[in-house]
Amino acid sequence: MDDRIHEHAEVLVDWSARVDEGDDVVVSVGEDAHELAVAVAELLGERGANPVTLYGSDEVSRAYLHGHEGDFDDDPAHELALYEHADVALFLRGGRNTTATADVPSETRQTYNTAREGVREARMDTDWVSTLHPTRSGAQQAGMAYEEYQDFVYDAVLRDWQALADEQAKLKDLLDEGSEVRIVKEETDLTVSIEDRVAVNSAASVDYDSHNLPSGEVFTAPHATEGEVFFDVPMTINDRRVRNVHLTFEDGEVVDWSAEQGEKSIRETLETDEGARRLGELGIGMNRGIDRVTDNILFDEKMGGTVHLALGRAYESNYPPGHESEAVESAVHVDLITDMQEEGSRLEVDGEVVQRDGIFRWEDGFEG
Amino acid sequence: MDDRIHEHAEVLVDWSARVDEGDDVVVSVGEDAHELAVAVAELLGERGANPVTLYGSDEVSRAYLHGHEGDFDDDPAHELALYEHADVALFLRGGRNTTATADVPSETRQTYNTAREGVREARMDTDWVSTLHPTRSGAQQAGMAYEEYQDFVYDAVLRDWQALADEQAKLKDLLDEGSEVRIVKEETDLTVSIEDRVAVNSAASVDYDSHNLPSGEVFTAPHATEGEVFFDVPMTINDRRVRNVHLTFEDGEVVDWSAEQGEKSIRETLETDEGARRLGELGIGMNRGIDRVTDNILFDEKMGGTVHLALGRAYESNYPPGHESEAVESAVHVDLITDMQEEGSRLEVDGEVVQRDGIFRWEDGFEG
Numbered sequence: 001m002d003d004r005i006h007e008h009a010e011v012l013v014d015w016s017a018r019v020d021e022g023d024d025v026v027v028s029v030g031e032d033a034h035e036l037a038v039a040v041a042e043l044l045g046e047r048g049a050n051p052v053t054l055y056g057s058d059e060v061s062r063a064y065l066h067g068h069e070g071d072f073d074d075d076p077a078h079e080l081a082l083y084e085h086a087d088v089a090l091f092l093r094g095g096r097n098t099t100a101t102a103d104v105p106s107e108t109r110q111t112y113n114t115a116r117e118g119v120r121e122a123r124m125d126t127d128w129v130s131t132l133h134p135t136r137s138g139a140q141q142a143g144m145a146y147e148e149y150q151d152f153v154y155d156a157v158l159r160d161w162q163a164l165a166d167e168q169a170k171l172k173d174l175l176d177e178g179s180e181v182r183i184v185k186e187e188t189d190l191t192v193s194i195e196d197r198v199a200v201n202s203a204a205s206v207d208y209d210s211h212n213l214p215s216g217e218v219f220t221a222p223h224a225t226e227g228e229v230f231f232d233v234p235m236t237i238n239d240r241r242v243r244n245v246h247l248t249f250e251d252g253e254v255v256d257w258s259a260e261q262g263e264k265s266i267r268e269t270l271e272t273d274e275g276a277r278r279l280g281e282l283g284i285g286m287n288r289g290i291d292r293v294t295d296n297i298l299f300d301e302k303m304g305g306t307v308h309l310a311l312g313r314a315y316e317s318n319y320p321p322g323h324e325s326e327a328v329e330s331a332v333h334v335d336l337i338t339d340m341q342e343e344g345s346r347l348e349v350d351g352e353v354v355q356r357d358g359i360f361r362w363e364d365g366f367e368g
Numbered sequence: 369m370d371d372r373i374h375e376h377a378e379v380l381v382d383w384s385a386r387v388d389e390g391d392d393v394v395v396s397v398g399e400d401a402h403e404l405a406v407a408v409a410e411l412l413g414e415r416g417a418n419p420v421t422l423y424g425s426d427e428v429s430r431a432y433l434h435g436h437e438g439d440f441d442d443d444p445a446h447e448l449a450l451y452e453h454a455d456v457a458l459f460l461r462g463g464r465n466t467t468a469t470a471d472v473p474s475e476t477r478q479t480y481n482t483a484r485e486g487v488r489e490a491r492m493d494t495d496w497v498s499t500l501h502p503t504r505s506g507a508q509q510a511g512m513a514y515e516e517y518q519d520f521v522y523d524a525v526l527r528d529w530q531a532l533a534d535e536q537a538k539l540k541d542l543l544d545e546g547s548e549v550r551i552v553k554e555e556t557d558l559t560v561s562i563e564d565r566v567a568v569n570s571a572a573s574v575d576y577d578s579h580n581l582p583s584g585e586v587f588t589a590p591h592a593t594e595g596e597v598f599f600d601v602p603m604t605i606n607d608r609r610v611r612n613v614h615l616t617f618e619d620g621e622v623v624d625w626s627a628e629q630g631e632k633s634i635r636e637t638l639e640t641d642e643g644a645r646r647l648g649e650l651g652i653g654m655n656r657g658i659d660r661v662t663d664n665i666l667f668d669e670k671m672g673g674t675v676h677l678a679l680g681r682a683y684e685s686n687y688p689p690g691h692e693s694e695a696v697e698s699a700v701h702v703d704l705i706t707d708m709q710e711e712g713s714r715l716e717v718d719g720e721v722v723q724r725d726g727i728f729r730w731e732d733g734f735e736g
Binding site: 024026029034037038039041042043044045046048050051052053054055057059060061064067068069070072073077078079080081082083084085086164218226236274320 | 390392397399402405406407409410411413416418419420421422425426428429431432433434435436437438440441442445446447448450451452453454534587617621680
């Protein structure tokens with residue numbers, strides 16, 4: 001077995017999920033994530049934890065949803081009890097076909113998810129972490145050779161996470177103390193208020209309130225957004241390719257927009273509800289192990305030198321205690337990414353340049 | 369997908385497990401049983417049941433047991449709760465290597481199983497059924513080509529189970545009314561009492577108190593065994609090949625024995641405890657879909673025209689209510705099989721010939 005699989009398991013179990021002796025752990029294994037599951041199981045044995053292993057197969061889910069007619073039972077007792085009694089849940093993603101559920105009507109999926117709201121909450125109440133084993137279908141989605149994709153994934157996952165958490169803490173402090181962020185680049189001059197918001201240091205560990213491995217970003221909930229912004233990183237939204245989106249904001253709301261490709265997806269998103277025309281997130285990518293776009297939001301939005309803004313729902317963790325109800329509400333949370341590494345790009349906090357041309361002021365090569 | 373996989377799923381879900389709308393079902397999927405899992409999931413959807421899908425991987429189990437040191441926690445709460453809240457549990461066996469856990473010390477396995485006695489009991493309290501998806505490793509164990517093995521498994525599984533249950537009911541009635549069974553063939557003349565015992569019609573359905581698919585046997589708990597018996601069907605016991613075993617009984621106990629191959633396994637078995645020298649089961653195979661020995665007890669002991677006797681533990685279901693405590697107790701239950709299809713073989717109940725040369729008296733070709 002590739003040594004990096006064992007290292008991945010160690011980061012997941014020890015850094016991300018902080019598994020302790022006696023922990024009751026649920027491990028969900030994607031169709032092609034077997035090798036990571038084996039490495040994780042061995043480590044859970046070493047740590048004295050108790051795993052129950054689920055088969056997280058998209059093809060099995062699709063078959064069930066296709067076979068089912070009518071309403072779904074609310075929160076099946078056995079599934080609910082499993083998560084209610086679990087301390088940790090690890091999701092090892094990695095299937096054989098990233099579009100395996102493409103022919104399941106989204107209505108069916110929604111009905112199914114709505115019926116299982118209690119199961120979802122019980123799952124979210126565990127120390128859960130989602131990660132990804134590099135599979136051939138993942139490589140195909142990224143447009144890479146398999147070995148190339150393995151290198152890409154492990155570069156992103158096998159970081160010195162403590163060092164990155166410490167670096168991200170610097171940016172979190174700046175955002176927590178600051179009241180305004182300005183983003184300037186080609187066709188972009190956007191100002192958002194971050195007053196009375198709490199930045200999250202997303203360092204791929206439950207101890208940092210961060211549940212994805214890899215992670216590597218600092219994010220907050222912007223408001224009073226003014227100006228225009230250009231998203232030059234292509235992505236897929238609602239199964240459609242989206243490129244070169246422009247948004248113009250007034251008083252926190254989108255008042256004008258355009259897209260070179262994928263107009264329909266942007267229009268659908270903006271028309272979802274009122275919250276979908278506001279920003280729910282400003283995220284600043286800080287994972288330097290991710291050096292290119294692979295059309296997988298789990299990686300793309302963490303790329304060092306990029307900034308992402310999400311239309312729609314905000315995270316409650318960005319609001320001070322007691323103010324969670326102020327969070328933007330929406331049925332959607334759609335991330336759009338802009339590359340800050342081109343010449344002339346800058347990120348300012350209260351008028352002070354924090355990043356120029358994608359380089360933070362504490363990094364080598366920063367030109368103040 | 370091979371139509372037979374869908375048919376297998378139907379037999380399992382409808383005939384064997386009797387899944388109803390609203391049932392909470394646990395489905396455990398072997399490493400290579402994916403296709404059967406997909407067919408079962410679709411059907412569970414159609415029936416309106418709620419599946420939780422487990423990954424039943426021997427390699428994952430091995431890794432966990434290898435990693436673990438010291439005592440295991442008793443009955444992990446999440447695993448216990450999962451089964452305590454489940455109505456049905458389906459085990460879809462079929463891995464990639466039938467010897468995947470060969471290097472796990474049996475002591476470790478025992479300690480692990482002992483710590484999970486409560487989980488096991490909760491699992492046995494569901495309407496559970498164990499079946500087998502034909503895999504390449506299964507074909508290899510059986511010494512067959514893959515396609516040949518698929519034909520073999522589906523011949524055994526895709527029976528007219530109602531018709532077989534009705535036929536088996538005839539034999540059950542004979543045994544329930546009778547008081548003595550005599551088995552006569554080459555080097556064999558054995559008499560057992562079946563007085564005060566209840567025969568089980570094992571028809572591969574929870575409604576018949578039968579939890580394996582395929583099944584196809586009628587079994588009871590013999591006592592007061594006298595005489596000698598020759599087991600000419602080769603098998604594997606404790607990882608060793610065993611051939612041509614002779615046992616001599618007096619007053620219900622083995623008093624003499626020999627084996628042409630695998631002496632050590634037979635000696636270990638007989639020396640386990642007192643119960644291991646007595647018979648816990650007399651089983652009469654009635655599945656005519658199984659036409660050859662494949663060194664898999666799940667199939668071999670059900671073969672029409674064979675009889676098996678088990679050294680050790682008896683099943684409580686063979687005792688009348690209130691008499692379960694009379695069942696033979698032992699740490700082992702080792703089945704040995706003899707082929708009754710050779711000329712001169714006969715099975716008698718109270719002196720009446722019920723089967724001659726492997727043919728039951730209600731079958732064509734029976735010579736009274």
